[in-house]
Amino acid sequence: MPSPRTLSASWYGNRAVHQRERLAVWAREWLVFAPLARLDRPGQYVAAEIAGWPIFVVVRPDGSLAGFHNVCAHRAGPILWEGHGTCGNLVCRYHGWAYDWQGALRSARDFGDADGDIDPETHGLTPVRVEAWRNLIWINLDAAAPDLHTSLGSLDDQCREFPMEQFGYTHQVVRTLACNWKTYADNYLEGYHIPLLHPELNREIDVSRYQVLVYPEDDYCLHTAPARDGSANAGRWLFRFPNTALNVYRTGMNVERIFPDGPDRTLVVYDYFFADADDPANADTLKVSEVTLDQDQAICEAVQRNLDAGIYRTGPLSPRHEAAVGWFQDRLRRAVTAVEGEA
Ligand code: FES
Ligand SMILES: [Fe+2]
Known part of the structure; x- marks a missing residue:
């Protein structure tokens, strides 16, 4: 049987493809938005842009979560500046229109005659769905999507044995890469490159037994690799379509999210959680994570330059090592094609 082929190079960096992905993927999927620790008291908010959609989630005075597009009905001003913190009300930063906690327009400040x-009914904020799962807040821009728990399927079982709620959230690291988001996602989805690019990691794990298992019905894959010293791999490295890696261990976890920042730049956002925030071993975990990201950034940016050069169109995917890359690209291609069919 011939090997599956990669997505065409024309998908990596093209503005029209980026716009189609915004509608087909980013406006339809459940996405991790923030750690629960940033949204667990009334008034706390997180405002961030997701693939060109400015969104905020806030905790209402009654403790419930609300999510909205961060776009005022007057002239598209922001309700909250990007970032996180605490707010006492929802008032647009541009001319001061005020909204209630359900997103309905309460007053159009000093508007005149x-x-x-x-009509407050048609001048409210546009809602976004929000759900909490374990220690993470997720959003979905699609009112018709299945609920989060149904969407996660067996991913929930994969994480059950880890006491995620007991891990303390420590901090976030954001990195901007000069490549399309899929260049970085493809790279995350295979261990084929580890012996060449990650010598430190290669010393720790037995890459000859590196496996990536795909669970297409629940939209995720699982990486496993035994440690070279024979100890069992006590963690789970999960990647959920389209953009979230959950790396969970007994001692903590990190969540790595991959976002397009336009067609040719990528934001990689890491959130770190530890069972014991004072454990000196945490510094090693962070160092390994940083070095690995440096190595992956260098190769992804080089690959992107080569994709842009115009000499490469597609190539074969290794059945042994790159099945998850094939799954991801096929899943994406089907999503984008389905939306084109609806248009
Ligand atoms: S844009 Fe929000 S009040 Fe004018
Ligand atoms: Fe890598």
Whole structure:
């Protein structure tokens, strides 16, 4: 049987493809938005852009979560500046229109005679779905998507044995890469490159037994590799379509999210959690993570330059090592094609 082929190079960096992906993928999937630790008290908010969609999630005074597009109904101003913190109300930063905690327009500040003509029903904030799972807050822009728990399927079981709620959230690291987001995602999805690019990691794990198992019905894959010293791999490295790696261990976890910042730049966002925030071993974990990211950034940016050069179109995927790359690319291609079919 011939090897499956990669997505065409024309998908990596093209503005029209990026726009189609925004509608087909980013506006439809459940996405990790923030650690629960940043959204567990009334008034706390997180405002961030997800693939060009400015979103905020806030904890209402009654403790429930609300999510909205961060776009005012007047002239598209932001309700909250990007970042996280605490707010006492939802007032647009541009001209001061005020919204209630359900997103309905409460007042159009000093608007003048036509004030009464503005229908609060049609001038509210556009809602976004929000759900909590374990120690993470997820969002979905699609009102018709299945609920989060149904969408996660057996991924939930994969994480059950880890006491995620007991891990303390420590910090976030954000890195900008000069490549399309899929260049980085493809790279995450195979261990084929480890002996060449990650000598430190290669010394720790037995790459000859590196495996990536795909669970297509639940939209994720699982990486496993035994340690060279014979100790069992006590963690789980999970990647959920389209962009989230959950790396979970007994001693903590990190969540790595991959976002497009336009067609030719990628934001990699790491959130770190530890069972014991004072454990000196945490510094090693962070160092390994940083070095690995340096190595992956260098290769992804080089690959992107080569994809842009115009000499490469597609190539074969290794059945032994790159099945998850094939799954991811096929899943993406089907999503984008389905939306084109609806148009
Ligand atoms: S844009 Fe929000 S009040 Fe004008
Ligand atoms: Fe890597």
